[in-house]
Amino acid sequence: MYQFRMKATYKRHVLTFKQPGGTSRGILTQKETWFLILRKGDQIGIGECGMFRGLSIDDVPEYETQLQWVCSHIDRGLEVLLSDLDMFPSIQFGLEQAYRSFASRDPFILFPSEFTEYGKPISINGLIWMGNKAFMEQQIRQRITDGFGCIKLKIGALDFETELSLLKGIRERFSPDEIELRVDANGAFEKKDVFFKLEELSKLDIHSIEQPIKPGNPGLMKEVCASGLLNIALDEELIGVVDETKRQELLQIVAPQYIILKPSLIGGYRGSMEWITLAKGLGIQWWVTSALESNIGLNAIAQWTYTLENPLPQGLGTGSLFTNNIKSPLEVKNGKLFYNNTLEWNYNLIN
Numbered sequence: 001m002y003q004f005r006m007k008a009t010y011k012r013h014v015l016t017f018k019q020p021g022g023t024s025r026g027i028l029t030q031k032e033t034w035f036l037i038l039r040k041g042d043q044i045g046i047g048e049c050g051m052f053r054g055l056s057i058d059d060v061p062e063y064e065t066q067l068q069w070v071c072s073h074i075d076r077g078l079e080v081l082l083s084d085l086d087m088f089p090s091i092q093f094g095l096e097q098a099y100r101s102f103a104s105r106d107p108f109i110l111f112p113s114e115f116t117e118y119g120k121p122i123s124i125n126g127l128i129w130m131g132n133k134a135f136m137e138q139q140i141r142q143r144i145t146d147g148f149g150c151i152k153l154k155i156g157a158l159d160f161e162t163e164l165s166l167l168k169g170i171r172e173r174f175s176p177d178e179i180e181l182r183v184d185a186n187g188a189f190e191k192k193d194v195f196f197k198l199e200e201l202s203k204l205d206i207h208s209i210e211q212p213i214k215p216g217n218p219g220l221m222k223e224v225c226a227s228g229l230l231n232i233a234l235d236e237e238l239i240g241v242v243d244e245t246k247r248q249e250l251l252q253i254v255a256p257q258y259i260i261l262k263p264s265l266i267g268g269y270r271g272s273m274e275w276i277t278l279a280k281g282l283g284i285q286w287w288v289t290s291a292l293e294s295n296i297g298l299n300a301i302a303q304w305t306y307t308l309e310n311p312l313p314q315g316l317g318t319g320s321l322f323t324n325n326i327k328s329p330l331e332v333k334n335g336k337l338f339y340n341n342t343l344e345w346n347y348n349l350i351n
Contacts, residue, residue: 006040008074008098010049010067011350015294015322021129031292031322034067035350036094038074038102045102046350048297049094050264055291057240057265058088066091082270086242093268097300108299108328108345115306121336122306123313125150125182130157136166147334150180150207150313156188160197167204176205180313187214187236194220198229208258211235221254233258235289239265244274251282259284260315262291263301276308289315295328296347302330302337326350 014032021028032053038045049067053059058066066088070081078099085092100110114120126148128139136153143151151170155163170179181204189197189212201209208231212224215237225232234256241247251259259279261272272288279286288305290298302316316337327346331338 006038006074006102008071009037009039010071011035011037012064013294013324013350015292016324017321018323021321028292033294033297034090034094035296036067036070036091036098037350038098040102043102044107045098045100045104046107046296046347047094047097047099047101048264048293048300049090050291050293050297051090052265052291055236055239055265056090058090063088070095082268086267089242089267089271090264092271093263093297093300096268096270097297100300109303110300111303111307113303113306116303116339116341119338119340120306121333121338122302122316123150123311124148124317124332124335124337125152125180125313125315126335127315127317128153130154133158133162133166137169140166140170144174144179146332149178149335150182152182152184152315154186155183156185160200164200164204167201167206171204176207180207181205182207182210182233184210184235185212187211189213191220194224195227195229198224198227202229206230208233210260211237215239218250218253221256225254225256231257233260235260235262238262238275242267242271244278247275248278251278251284255282256284259286261286261288263288263304264291264293264297269304285312286310287312287314292321294322295326295330296350299328299330299339302339 012034014030017029034049036047036049051058051063070091078095081095082092101107104110109116126143128136128151167181170181183206194212210233213220238259241250259275261275263269263272266272266275276286287310288301290301298316305314317332329340329343331340
């Protein structure tokens with residue numbers, strides 16, 4: 001009897017933002033991504049390689065060549081391939097997803113749980129993109145109307161006093177018990193002003209700030225974390241640190257209060273679990289955030305995140321940002337992410 005061999009292909013897809021997303025690194029209008037598809041007879045597995053231009057360590061000219069190599073060597077097996085791809089974390093994650101998808105009876109159920117079977121939700125934060133004051137105020141009102149109990153503001157691009165006034169406006173109306181405020185500076189603060197800005201923010205009962213200074217300055221980041229002004233969450237700081245010993249050293253030296261796990265940027269499930277294990281050993285808390293993947297990648301992150309049983313609001317509310325996303329059962333209601341299994345996937349964009 002003829003035995004089908006597994007075949008792997010990939011497809012590039014450019015996601016288009018419904019409205020530009022502002023960060024301290026610039027304005028985002030599109031997000032490039034890649035789908036990795038495994039086939040054997042009627043079986044199919046789908047994963048997303050969500051490389052992030054300007055941020056991922058695998059944003060290199062040979063990225064597509066590496067994807068071609070992976071597809072040509074798919075018969076080597078998952079573990080062998082992962083070990084050869086430390087500098088391509090988004091491809092590692094795409095492979096992990098695709099293999100799990102391929103092995104499942106339903107290619108979109110990677111981690112069966114009450115999230116996928118019974119509609120149990122994941123609490124998430126409502127994201128506020130940078131823009132002018134009126135635009136940010138409009139987003140804040142909408143997130144509160146939508147029932148979010150945790151709001152995360154991108155800061156660092158506007159005048160700091162304007163950003164403070166936005167945060168003060170929320171805090172004057174809502175106590176910390178009613179609305180948890182997180183901010184994400186994306187490395188925008190400088191040595192000369194970081195402590196002043198943290199002190200001003202600390203007056204507003206801010207839950208935490210992500211990446212207040214640029215990554216790669218562990219000495220200053222250690223001082224920032226030790227200042228006690230605000231809880232500090234490392235985000236970009238984790239990108240590119242692939243050796244377990246160096247990961248341990250980073251967390252021990254800097255001693256942050258939180259780390260942010262973006263599987264597409266830090267080596268997928270395996271890389272994320274290594275960070276979680278190290279963090280737990282040092283008493284550091286964490287949560288998971290998507291990195292502007294399509295609903296294919298968001299689904300893979302969300303299903304895995306649910307199994308981790310982390311009670312903190314997660315950063316998984318990015319599925320509605322794009323005009324040409326993959327139609328999926330993922331829904332956001334009242335500040336929570338649901339998998340509505342009465343809805344169907346439409347992945348014609350991938351085929």
